[in-house]
Amino acid sequence: MDATTAPHRIPVEMPRYGEHHHIFEMMQIMLQELLIHQPKEPIQFMLEHLERDNDMVPRIFILGPPASGKTTIAMWLCKHLNASLITAENLIWNKLSGLAIKALQIYEKEEAIPDFLLLKLLLERMSKEECISKGWILDGIPETREQALMIQTSGISPRHVVVLTAPDTVLIERNLGKRIDPSNGEVYHTTFDWPSEPEVQNRLKVPLGISEEETVKRLMEYHRNITRILPSYPKILKIISSDQPCVDVFYQALTYVQSQHRSNAPFTPKILLCGPTGSGKSLQAALLAQKYGIINVCCGQLLKECVASNSRIGELIQPYFQKKMQVPDQIIIKVLSSRLKKQDCICYGWVLHGFPQDLDQATLLNSAGLMPNRVFFLNVPYDSVIERLTLRRTDPTTGERYHLMYKPPPTMEIQERLMQHPGDTEEKVKVKIDFFYRNSSLLEDFFDNVIYVNGDQDPYTVFEYIESGIIMPLPTKVSQ
Numbered sequence: 001m002d003a004t005t006a007p008h009r010i011p012v013e014m015p016r017y018g019e020h021h022h023i024f025e026m027m028q029i030m031l032q033e034l035l036i037h038q039p040k041e042p043i044q045f046m047l048e049h050l051e052r053d054n055d056m057v058p059r060i061f062i063l064g065p066p067a068s069g070k071t072t073i074a075m076w077l078c079k080h081l082n083a084s085l086i087t088a089e090n091l092i093w094n095k096l097s098g099l100a101i102k103a104l105q106i107y108e109k110e111e112a113i114p115d116f117l118l119l120k121l122l123l124e125r126m127s128k129e130e131c132i133s134k135g136w137i138l139d140g141i142p143e144t145r146e147q148a149l150m151i152q153t154s155g156i157s158p159r160h161v162v163v164l165t166a167p168d169t170v171l172i173e174r175n176l177g178k179r180i181d182p183s184n185g186e187v188y189h190t191t192f193d194w195p196s197e198p199e200v201q202n203r204l205k206v207p208l209g210i211s212e213e214e215t216v217k218r219l220m221e222y223h224r225n226i227t228r229i230l231p232s233y234p235k236i237l238k239i240i241s242s243d244q245p246c247v248d249v250f251y252q253a254l255t256y257v258q259s260q261h262r263s264n265a266p267f268t269p270k271i272l273l274c275g276p277t278g279s280g281k282s283l284q285a286a287l288l289a290q291k292y293g294i295i296n297v298c299c300g301q302l303l304k305e306c307v308a309s310n311s312r313i314g315e316l317i318q319p320y321f322q323k324k325m326q327v328p329d330q331i332i333i334k335v336l337s338s339r340l341k342k343q344d345c346i347c348y349g350w351v352l353h354g355f356p357q358d359l360d361q362a363t364l365l366n367s368a369g370l371m372p373n374r375v376f377f378l379n380v381p382y383d384s385v386i387e388r389l390t391l392r393r394t395d396p397t398t399g400e401r402y403h404l405m406y407k408p409p410p411t412m413e414i415q416e417r418l419m420q421h422p423g424d425t426e427e428k429v430k431v432k433i434d435f436f437y438r439n440s441s442l443l444e445d446f447f448d449n450v451i452y453v454n455g456d457q458d459p460y461t462v463f464e465y466i467e468s469g470i471i472m473p474l475p476t477k478v479s480q
C-alpha cells in the first residue's frame with residue numbers, strides 16, 4: 001500500500017502533549033524508581049514520588065584527580081543551583097549522626113572508611129529533605145568501581161557526571177598552593193584564587209596531604225581507578241579540562257549540568273525552517289530529508305506540482321502564477337494540509353520551508369493542527385545572501401547549477417552559456433529579504449522555543465547545529 005494512502009492513526013495532539021509535558025521522561029523515571037526501590041505499596045510510592053515533583057533537581061557527581069578543582073567547582077555549583085554539597089569530609093564530620101561518629105573514629109585512626117559504611121552515610125544524607133527537594137552534588141565519590149556499583153545498586157543515580165582532568169604536573173604544582181578556610185571549608189589558592197578580605201587571608205590553613213609526594217601517590221591511586229569507574233556512566237558523562245581558569249571550568253560544568261539528555265521518547269520530527277531567501281532552507285531541508293527519511297515539503301514546489309498536475313486546486317492556483325500574484329493563504333493551507341496529513345508525513349515526519357511567511361499564515365498553520373515541534377530560524381547577513389543568490393547560474397543545456405564564486409563552471413564554453421534566474425537579480429533578492437524581515441519578529445514570537453542558527457557557515461556545520469536542535473529535548477518551562 002502506498003504510504004500516503006493508509007488511514008491516519010495518531011492524532012497530532014498526542015505527541016505534542018507528550019513532549020510539552022515531558023510525559024515519557026516522567027514515566028521513565030517513575031519506572032526506574034519503582035524497579036530500584038521495589039516498594040511494597042507501588043501505588044503509594046508513585047503518589048509520593050509524583051507529589052515530590054523533584055525529577056529535575058540536580059543530582060550530580062563531580063569526579064577528578066586531586067587538585068583538579070572538584071571541591072571548588074562543586075561548591076560553586078551548589079551555591080548557584082541551591083543544592084546540597086556532599087563530600088567524604090562533611091559526611092563524617094556530622095556530629096548528629098551515629099554512623100558519622102563511628103566513621104570519624106575510623107578516619108582519625110587514619111584507616112579507610114569501609115564502603116558499606118560510606119554507602120550508609122550517603123543514603124542517610126540523601127534521605128534528608130533538603131537533598132530530596134533541592135538536589136545534591138557529590139564531590140569526589142565514588143573513588144573505586146566497587147563504590148560506583150554499590151552506589152548504583154542502592155538506587156543513588158546521578159543525572160550528570162562531570163569528570164575534571166588536568167596534567168599530573170599541573171596538579172602537583174597546583175596542590176602546593178591550596179589553602180582552606182577552616183570556618184566554612186572554602187577552598188582557595190595562593191596564586192589562582194586568593195581571597196580579597198584580609199581576615200579570610202589571615203585564617204587560611206594549609207590542608208593536609210598536599211605535598212608533592214602525597215599528591216603523586218593520590219594521583220597514581222586515581223588513575224588506577226578512574227578508567228574502571230567511568231563505564232558506569234556512559235551517557236551522562238562530561239569530561240572538562242580543569243587546566244584553565246576556575247571560572248571557565250565552572251561555566252562549562254554549569255552549562256552541562258543544566259542541559260537535558262537526549263530523550264528516548266518516540267519522536268516524529270515536524271520541522272519548520274524559516275529564514276530569508278538564500279538562507280539555506282532548501283539545502284538544509286534536503287539534507288534533513290536525506291539523512292532522517294523525513295518528507296521534504298517546500299511550499300513553492302508543492303504549489304508548482306499542483307499546477308503541473310492539472311488538478312482542480314492546480315487550476316485555482318494557475319491564474320495567480322500567470323499574473324505573478326501571491327496565491328491566497330486559504331488555498332495554500334488547503335494544499336499544505338492535504339500534503340502534511342498524508343500517511344508518509346504522519347509516519348516519518350516532515351520538514352517544511354517557504355511557509356508560513358507571516359503571522360496570518362502561521363495562525364492558519366496552527367488552526368489546521370499542523371504546528372511544528374521544532375522551529376529553526378536561519379540567520380544569514382544581507383551581503384552573504386546577495387553573494388549566494390546573485391552569483392548563482394544554471395547551465396540551460398545540462399540543468400547543472402553553478403555559483404560563480406563557490407562552484408565556477410569548469411570550461412569557458414559552459415561559462416558563456418550560463419543563465420541567471422530572473423529572480424536572482426540584486427533588486428529582486430532585496431525585495432524578498434525585506435519582505436522576510438518585515439514579518440520575522442511576529443513569526444518568532446508566534447512559535448515557542450524558536451532555535452536560532454547562524455546560517456552563514458559551511459552547510460554541514462549549519463546542518464550539525466540543526467541536528468542538535470532536533471535531538472536535544474526542548475528546555476522545560478521554569479514554573480513561575
Ligand SMILES: Nc1ncnc2c1ncn2[C@@H]1O[C@H](COP(=O)(O)OP(=O)(O)OP(=O)(O)O)[C@@H](O)[C@H]1O
Nearest residue numbers: 066067068069070071072178188189192244245246
Ligand atoms: N581551574 C583551576 N585553576 C587553578 N587553580 C584551581 C583550579 N581549580 C581549583 N584550583 C585550586 O586548586 C586547589 C585544589 O582545588 P580543589 O580542592 O577544589 O580540588 P579537588 O579536586 O577538590 O582536590 P582534592 O581532591 O585534593 O580535594 C585549590 O587551591 C583551588 O583553589
Ligand SMILES: Nc1nc2c(ncn2[C@H]2C[C@H](O)[C@@H](COP(=O)(O)OP(=O)(O)O)O2)c(=O)[nH]1
Nearest residue numbers: 276277278279280281282283388457458459462
Ligand atoms: N556557504 C553556504 N551556502 C549555502 C548554505 N545553504 C545554502 N547555501 C547556498 C546554496 C544556494 O546557492 C543558496 C541558497 O540556498 P537555498 O537553500 O536555496 O536557500 P533558501 O532560499 O531555500 O533559503 O545558498 C550554507 O549553509 N552555507
